Amino acid sequence: MTALAQRSVAGAPGLDVEKVRKDFPILAQEIRGKPLVYLDSAATSQKPRAVIDAVVRYYLQDNANVHRGVHLLSERATKAYEDAREKVRQFINAAGAEEIVFVRGTTEAINLVAQTHGRARVRAGDEVLITEMEHHSDIVPWQLLCQEKGAVLRVAPIDDHGQLVLEELERMLGPRTRLLALAHVSNTLGTVNPVRRIVEIAHRQGVPVLLDGAQAAPHFPIDVRALDCDFYAFSGHKLFGPTGIGVLYGKSELLEEMPPWQGGGDMISSVTFEKTTWNKLPHKFEAGTPDIAGAIGLGAAIDYVSALGFAAVAAHEHDLLSYATEALRDLPGLRLIGTAKEKASVLSFVVGDVHPHDVGTILDQEGIAIRTGHHCTQPLMRRLGVPATARASLAFYNRREDVDALVAGLHKVQEIFR
Amino acid sequence: MNPELRDLYQEVVIDHSRKPRNFRKPEGANRSAEGMNPLCGDEIKVHLKLAGDVIEEIGFEGAGCAISKASASLMTTALKSKTKAEAEALFQRVHSMLTSGQGNVRLEELGKLAALSGVWEFPARVKCASLAWHTMRSALDGAGTRVSTE
Ligand SMILES: Cc1ncc(COP(=O)(O)O)c(C=O)c1O
Numbered sequence: 001m002t003a004l005a006q007r008s009v010a011g012a013p014g015l016d017v018e019k020v021r022k023d024f025p026i027l028a029q030e031i032r033g034k035p036l037v038y039l040d041s042a043a044t045s046q047k048p049r050a051v052i053d054a055v056v057r058y059y060l061q062d063n064a065n066v067h068r069g070v071h072l073l074s075e076r077a078t079k080a081y082e083d084a085r086e087k088v089r090q091f092i093n094a095a096g097a098e099e100i101v102f103v104r105g106t107t108e109a110i111n112l113v114a115q116t117h118g119r120a121r122v123r124a125g126d127e128v129l130i131t132e133m134e135h136h137s138d139i140v141p142w143q144l145l146c147q148e149k150g151a152v153l154r155v156a157p158i159d160d161h162g163q164l165v166l167e168e169l170e171r172m173l174g175p176r177t178r179l180l181a182l183a184h185v186s187n188t189l190g191t192v193n194p195v196r197r198i199v200e201i202a203h204r205q206g207v208p209v210l211l212d213g214a215q216a217a218p219h220f221p222i223d224v225r226a227l228d229c230d231f232y233a234f235s236g237h238k239l240f241g242p243t244g245i246g247v248l249y250g251k252s253e254l255l256e257e258m259p260p261w262q263g264g265g266d267m268i269s270s271v272t273f274e275k276t277t278w279n280k281l282p283h284k285f286e287a288g289t290p291d292i293a294g295a296i297g298l299g300a301a302i303d304y305v306s307a308l309g310f311a312a313v314a315a316h317e318h319d320l321l322s323y324a325t326e327a328l329r330d331l332p333g334l335r336l337i338g339t340a341k342e343k344a345s346v347l348s349f350v351v352g353d354v355h356p357h358d359v360g361t362i363l364d365q366e367g368i369a370i371r372t373g374h375h376c377t378q379p380l381m382r383r384l385g386v387p388a389t390a391r392a393s394l395a396f397y398n399r400r401e402d403v404d405a406l407v408a409g410l411h412k413v414q415e416i417f418r
Numbered sequence: 419m420n421p422e423l424r425d426l427y428q429e430v431v432i433d434h435s436r437k438p439r440n441f442r443k444p445e446g447a448n449r450s451a452e453g454m455n456p457l458c459g460d461e462i463k464v465h466l467k468l469a470g471d472v473i474e475e476i477g478f479e480g481a482g483c484a485i486s487k488a489s490a491s492l493m494t495t496a497l498k499s500k501t502k503a504e505a506e507a508l509f510q511r512v513h514s515m516l517t518s519g520q521g522n523v524r525l526e527e528l529g530k531l532a533a534l535s536g537v538w539e540f541p542a543r544v545k546c547a548s549l550a551w552h553t554m555r556s557a558l559d560g561a562g563t564r565v566s567t568e
Pocket of ligand 1: 042135138183214235
């Protein structure tokens, strides 16, 4: 056995999970008399104390509106809010902080792009290309746009393992394609798409690319400049930050030429009843009082994950995913849905003919939280030929015991549905 | 197994979910309605053959979790040959059992339907168990509209 393999048997090096778990107060509780086993981080992640404290501290000490007061509190709030933007910039390696637009989450980020960039560029007969594995939030905004414009929504296929068929995707990019929008990581299958290559392929045809990074940002470092994507969207709450805050990254050239989305305070430079001029980036897209506490919490989450180190996080999660994959494969009658070569932290499955909802209820009685259903990917479910799946999703605070508890719970399921 | 789970997944429930009764569209059906539970993707169609005021035949089709299938199956066995008024009265009692537990209903009067008496302890599953009943009611009304439990 190599040294590396030996170490990975004992748990990946570099991350002291028990210590990390102490940073997440919510994990230390019992559910129905059993220790909580939280395997639903793809739906939303838990928050470390550092994030909770940052939000509380803001409200206790710094609360004021941003970009408008001359008083000290407003100065502090503005600084904290803009510092958070800078943290996000560094986190995804954007060229400038003006490329970071704070939004409510991935859903709002995608809608923003559809309603501004999309509306300005897409004409009747044009095409928007997405993939079969998209979340509803990366389908419906494009559908609405295409309906409005008389454009066509096209869908690149996946294979039975849940991997994009790249040749097909390439073939579907044509002179009428105005945008390609796809998930970096699939929330239902865990598939990590080769987005760098895909961006290259799309750019060869002059097609800009939006990446839905909701499930990628919590698991590995994002480098938007290396990816060369035109837009990148993610949610704070899946990245150990608060709900209500998310990020749209856009290349500054694109953001500059886009019309504003919502109108209101903060997004203007001057207003008369005849004419309004827009504020500079990114404020042009941030109408109204933003989620200041949310942004500050997200900044704290980024600090927290960065301090852990993504290398350690990735090694631990990789180890856990292999461990869990093997453990689930060994369960008779269990079928894994989503068996791509490149996967991140998501295990979708069905247990014989037992409906996932029943699986979820029985596991919940054991204190195990998973998600069941269509995971906001109904078209993907149809493609896979299942009405629903059970999904266990992992984060760095999970450990092998959690997987063992899941397996024991699934034995119970099989006992009840013998 | 803990007692709540045992109450939820009683043998009768497992049996009816595995081998649903009247799982078809009966010959001569003249009323139907569709129901769905978007949360778990349950979809069901209830078909009735109504002769005057009497449910001569009843069947269902669809896919769903064990609770929704067993509930639909048990419902079809309970409602065959019942009048509209009797079906409505039973609906009320089942509804009461599903939402508030056994306290308000006499289980012995519900026959096999009492197998669903454990559902009320699982608020997330009440919709699964009541889907078939709501759909049946919509079919009876002749409204034929799509029922959604969300
Ligand atoms: C891949 C993917 N895209 C988009 C979203 C939507 O994110 P939010 O609900 O935070 O806007 C999610 C979250 O469920 C997701 O997993």
